[in-house]
Amino acid sequence: MKPDLRLKPQKLNTRARTVGPNLNYWYPVGWSDKLKPGQVQNQILWEQEIAVYRGMNGDVYAIENTCLHKGVALSKGEVQGNELVCPYHGWRFNGQGQCVGIPYLGDDEPLPKKCLHRYPCRERYNLIWVFPGDPEQSETMDIPDVPEYDDPNWLIVEIPAHFKVHFSMVNENPLDVFHGHLHRDLQGWYNPVLVSMENDEDSIRAEYEVTFRNSWLPKILGLTQSKEQEVKKIIGVGYHYPHCRNNMPGKSNYYFMRQPQGPMSTQSYSLLCLKIRLPVWLVGLIRKPLPRVLWKFLIKPFLDQDIDVMESEQANFHRNPDRRQVEINPVIAAAQLLTVKKYDQYINSQKQRSDDSKGQFQG
Numbered sequence: 636m637k638p639d640l641r642l643k644p645q646k647l648n649t650r651a652r653t654v655g656p657n658l659n660y661w662y663p664v665g666w667s668d669k670l671k672p673g674q675v676q677n678q679i680l681w682e683q684e685i686a687v688y689r690g691m692n693g694d695v696y697a698i699e700n701t702c703l704h705k706g707v708a709l710s711k712g713e714v715q716g717n718e719l720v721c722p723y724h725g726w727r728f729n730g731q732g733q734c735v736g737i738p739y740l741g742d743d744e745p746l747p748k749k750c751l752h753r754y755p756c757r758e759r760y761n762l763i764w765v766f767p768g769d770p771e772q773s774e775t776m777d778i779p780d781v782p783e784y785d786d787p788n789w790l791i792v793e794i795p796a797h798f799k800v801h802f803s804m805v806n807e808n809p810l811d812v813f814h815g816h817l818h819r820d821l822q823g824w825y826n827p828v829l830v831s832m833e834n835d836e837d838s839i840r841a842e843y844e845v846t847f848r849n850s851w852l853p854k855i856l857g858l859t860q861s862k863e864q865e866v867k868k869i870i871g872v873g874y875h876y877p878h879c880r881n882n883m884p885g886k887s888n889y890y891f892m893r894q895p896q897g898p899m900s901t902q903s904y905s906l907l908c909l910k911i912r913l914p915v916w917l918v919g920l921i922r923k924p925l926p927r928v929l930w931k932f933l934i935k936p937f938l939d940q941d942i943d944v945m946e947s948e949q950a951n952f953h954r955n956p957d958r959r960q961v962e963i964n965p966v967i968a969a970a971q972l973l974t975v976k977k978y979d980q981y982i983n984s985q986k987q988r989s990d991d992s993k994g995q996f997q998g
């Protein structure tokens with residue numbers, strides 16, 4: 636399979652850079668262990684501000700971060716018990732978004748009936764997940780599966796990153812193995828060749844063959860033996876909307892979970908799962924310190940390079956959004972199409988919801 640030179644400069648690139656996410660999916664909004672009982676955070680998901688707090692019972696709640704009274708950010712307030720108290724006049728809200736107390740209202744006075752929006756919320760893989768779309772759809776949608784997470788044979792490295800760019804650019808980065816050119820001095824492989832691609836209405840999967848040099852990185856990963864000069868390996872990539880992953884079979888699985896915050900801001904929470912050929916007891920010992928070492932010496936240098944080029948891509952797009960880019964990798968063209976289609980699907984579902992509710996009202 637070759638890069639497709641018939642792909643012409645097109646509008647798809649521009650559209651992919653301007654659409655929002657389909658909100659009827661689970662999105663991560665922070666690491667679980669960074670939110671202790673009694674703490675509250677303001678988290679932004681596609682320009683919606685969400686007060687995410689942990690009650691003293693240990694449960695996490697996510698409610699609209701705008702007080703019912705005068706609109707002050709509730710994340711400026713404090714958690715008392717399992718409720719969130721606004722800093723301004725002390726109105727209290729529970730995790731369902733209901734106002735459950737106003738300090739200067741008599742005991743027999745009725746509380747406001749209107750509720751704040753409540754976001755379905757779950758915790759998995761040390762991440763807090765919220766469902767920003769139609770709450771009733773949250774039960775039927777799954778959080779991405781990370782089967783390595785609880786397997787003691789895999790080392791998990793948590794990788795937070797912030798990109799001042801649109802989520803479509805962030806997602807295309809790991810799908811586009813040709814950008815290995817950027818990391819050519821770090822990664823130890825060259826000559827990527829796209830060998831297969833398949834897609835359906837929710838996902839894209841592709842494989843690239845790359846050639847590893849006999850350098851330190853492939854040796855650490857167990858990809859090359861000391862006598863081999865070069866070895867060809869497959870890198871698989873996947874866009875399982877709205878999150879991405881890539882893998883080297885049997886060696887590493889890299890899950891890229893995104894929090895699209897706004898048109899030029901994406902927070903990323905990635906999990907790098909490394910299969911390590913060491914005794915389980917030793918893995919237990921290095922499980923804490925090794926991720927820090929990997930972060931500093933291996934992951935951060937890659938990330939810094941990616942952030943630099945993507946922020947330049949975003950800045951130029953911002954200056955001239957109508958400029959037609961030329962894309963020749965069919966995986967990226969397919970990813971842009973998926974991004975756009977999923978957004979259109981969400982807008983249509985919202986329109987349908989609003990038509991249905993109007994119909995009910997008129998009926």
Ligand code: FES
Pocket residue numbers: 702703704705706707721722723724725726
């Ligand atoms: S603005 Fe929140 S209690 Fe008044």
Ligand SMILES: [Fe+2]
Pocket residue numbers: 808814818937941
């Ligand atoms: Fe990269």
